[in-house]
Amino acid sequence: MRAQPRTDRLNDPALRALVRAQSATRQAAAQPTRRALLRGAGGLGLAGLLAACGTGGTGGGGQSAAAPSPAADISDTDKAVNWANWTLYLDYDDKTGTYPTLVEFEKQTGIRANYAEDIDGNDSYYGKIQAQLSAGQDIGQDIITLTDPMAGRIIRQGYTQELNHANIPNLANLLPSLRDVGFDPGRRHSLTWQSGFAGIAWNKEAVPGGLRSVEDLWKPELKGRVEVLDEWRDTVGLIMMQNGVDISGNWTSDDFDAALATLEEQIASGQIRQVKGNSYKEDLVSGDALAVVCWSGDITQLNFENGDKWEFVIPEAGGTLWSDNMMVPIGSPRKANAEKLMNYYYEPEVAAAVAAYVNYICPVDGAREAMEKIDPSLVDNPLIFPSSEDLARTKVFRTLTAEEETDYGSRFQQAIGA
């Protein structure tokens, strides 16, 4: 996630249209049942009209719709798998315009893989698919890749299918620290795609002394040149950790308030120039931002493209650890194919090939050894294969209830002026 499309990317609209047309014909073959259709269109007429706005679940005169049931699997007859992911998140060959590991998967299994860089934000993607998922419809994707809290949300809402672990023997290669996560105990519905840290980074030329803690971002000489992320878990999370709060533990609303007050103060004083998503990278390049709260893999990528200009660290008080997770949406009729693909990407060699390209933390045990053959210079890259000390200094947010999530999200948005 969190990556910007590169200009040399396969972005030809004609090609994309072709791929889309292909998947459309395939969907036509897998007609949704009459009942599913009725459920989708039914309920409150108005809500049906607003389907795209994700009001599913409001139908039926106010009573909450029952969780949809999984689609029947047609993987044996329909040898295809559709995968929605973030931009710049899979190894890509500029020359051939293909994804080498994916081509290899097609060769090995005979399953045609359609890869779409469809996701550019957890919230916006959720907004797009929620209505269809709540009606149990096929959204045209057999794997979707979402970040922890959003993955937790759609699993909780019953929008994902339970994985058959017998089809994913390589699950044994999942890093032990990622096996039991709060939002999906035992990984019954999800599998980590990549992980990353949120920490701080700075322009080495402009800030020769470097930074060690979140507190250092508030130095007077950085006034107006600091940018922070618009994901509250990362930005407020780092400040909370600076305040000595364990974000994975049972922190309270007061802890959140204290951190938010710090953020508001730094915005009001003009210390923080802007609160941004992915686009903070452009401001680092233009020089408008000299120090940022940011995601680890981005800095590796920026340094690769612009010369070694920036440095990333996990703050002394700790950073946040997030993961993106592959899941099979409830309406997908090709779950077995999806499971084959997940299993394939948990081969250490394949995982290493991906990690060498995307530069985020690789969740697959054994990939480090496999990396020796692919790119020895990356074997000791702490942002791809972090040390156990680094991992110990990072925390994952505890799972929030729906009320908490709405409340904190809303207060954060108000604090950043929106």
Added chain:
Amino acid sequence: MTAAPGLRGRHDAGRGRAPEGGPNPEEAAADKKRGRIGQLLVLPGFTFLLLFFAAPVVVLLAMSLYTKAPGAEIGQFEPALQFSNYAVVLREYWDVLVRSFAFALAATLAALLIGYPMAYLVAVRLRAHRLLQGILLVLLIAPFFSSFILRTQAWKQILADEGPVVGVLRALAVLPEDGRLTATAFAVVCGLTYNFLPFMTLPIYASLERLDTRLLEASGDLYASPMRTFRQVTLPLSMPGVFAGTLLTFIPASGDYVNAALLGNNRDTTMIGQVIDSRFFRVVDYPGAAALSFILMVAILVLVMAYIRRFGARNLF
């Protein structure tokens, strides 16, 4: 927007039709037929509006009154008549709403000050130079050939702290040593002005293009100063263009969120479009977002109606 030059244009603009004679059966039948054809012609547009404007507005209105059931999942709301949704968002975002209209107004005025002379130059001064006029007209429309977001992004690069513009302004002491242009309210208004300038210039051009320059000569012959000629002849005749231009600039500018998101900060530049976006996608507060959209729509409607009552009506047609 094309208009015939010279005399015909003057007749088109403003002069009433010749009084009609008494009713005549043949004409009445023809009128009736014309009426039916008229209805038929209106049908596609009407259907389109019904489907893509009226229906969504009804949905929006209904959604803005929904309520969250206790313990409901994120994004799940129940139909209700929760009018307090409006009070809540108004209280919370009143400042942002006022700011949005202030920015839109500033951008509209700036666009008028820049756009009018531009339109005048192309439409009146260069009337004899067809080729040059054509080239300039294309240049006026040229910004539309590239993406709105890319152009705004380009502004960010041009106005960057380490960029040439800020460098020169600092050297000239126009900006203080640590002064900057991006991430300020000034940059947002500039972005709005720039992005909506063609909407201002083109309607003014269209009405000035029909201006009969002999009227200007006549005004001069009657000893009017150039200033007075402009005030009493040129400006009144171009009012339909000015009127259309200001509306076409103000309305989209007040709902815009791209400029504020790219060129603004998180302190004093947030516009209402950003808030609606964040309530909808980030907070997943559909009723709140719908209520804000509705408030924005009504506010624009009220402002525009007041404007039309005060200045417009005649100028609209």
